[in-house]
């Protein structure tokens with residue numbers, strides 16, 4: 578008698594049980610199951626510490642990368658499963674960070690330095706999952722979803738992140754977004770973004786200079802002259818605006 582089909586059938590029956598046996602029931606788990614970058618012998622509590630740093634660095638919770646839901650006990654998460662794209666990306670990021678730090682170790686001055694700066698997730702992420710600069714984010718939003726969406730996004734981000742390292746709400750950010758929009762021929766959007774910036778920095782001479790430069794890109798000389806005059810009025814030492822005015826008003 579051929580037993581192989583029977584054994585095969587038993588194996589199939591046994592499979593769910595084996596999976597259940599592995600299924601998490603308590604947290605922290607007893608051992609590591611599916612780590613490919615972290616050495617398997619690492620104490621579980623140390624891994625949990627690394628994971629807390631990931632979550633903090635990216636401003637997310639465990640379920641951003643792991644199978645589980647908000648409010649669910651951690652014991653019911655399936656941390657070993659590779660199901661979410663973000664977990665796979667995170668693994669690549671771990672390899673990238675190792676590589677960066679290995680490269681930093683080769684700096685000529687490394688051996689003599691009394692302290693070393695180690696690159697971590699937070700070096701780039703600073704509390705957000707996709708660490709895009711605010712100028713790029715606003716420029717892209719204005720271009721793809723419209724300037725009203727970009728304005729709303731800026732206000733919401735400022736509300737949430739002001740004073741944190743995630744985004745730079747200083748004056749240059751929106752000036753740069755506006756300039757890049759103008760370079761892409763999106764003048765209406767560019768001026769709207771400058772007006773948004775002017776709410777925060779109503780007396781900035783530099784901002785008026787940007788406005789003048791964008792007027793020039795658009796070919797509106799009269800508006801450019803007015804903007805550069807405003808820039809000089811706001812700061813009489815603004816050399817760029819003075820230079821532009823000399824060029825524009827020269828007979």
Ligand code: HEC
Pocket residue numbers: 606608609610611612613614615616624625628629631632635637638639640641642643651656657658663664665667668
């Ligand atoms: C940004 C993505 C990300 C976040 C957020 C994250 N993890 Fe992880 N986690 C990973 C990756 C990637 C691995 C696998 C590491 C490897 O392959 O070496 C992992 C592995 C684990 C493991 C080991 C699983 C196994 O195979 O045995 C545990 C336990 C774990 N994470 C717990 C947590 C907890 C708890 C949190 C929330 C505090 C968390 N993780 C947040 C990406 C993340």
Ligand code: HEC
Pocket residue numbers: 631635663664666667670671674696697698699700701702706707708
């Ligand atoms: C050198 C800078 C840098 C470091 C360090 C870094 N990341 Fe990233 N990470 C990025 C950039 C840039 C992106 C966005 C890529 C894109 O979407 O174009 C990103 C994207 C991600 C994403 C996808 C986010 C999403 O919403 O799609 C995850 C997850 C992630 N990183 C995890 C990590 C983890 C975990 C670490 C630390 C082990 C880490 N990163 C370290 C630069 C970095």
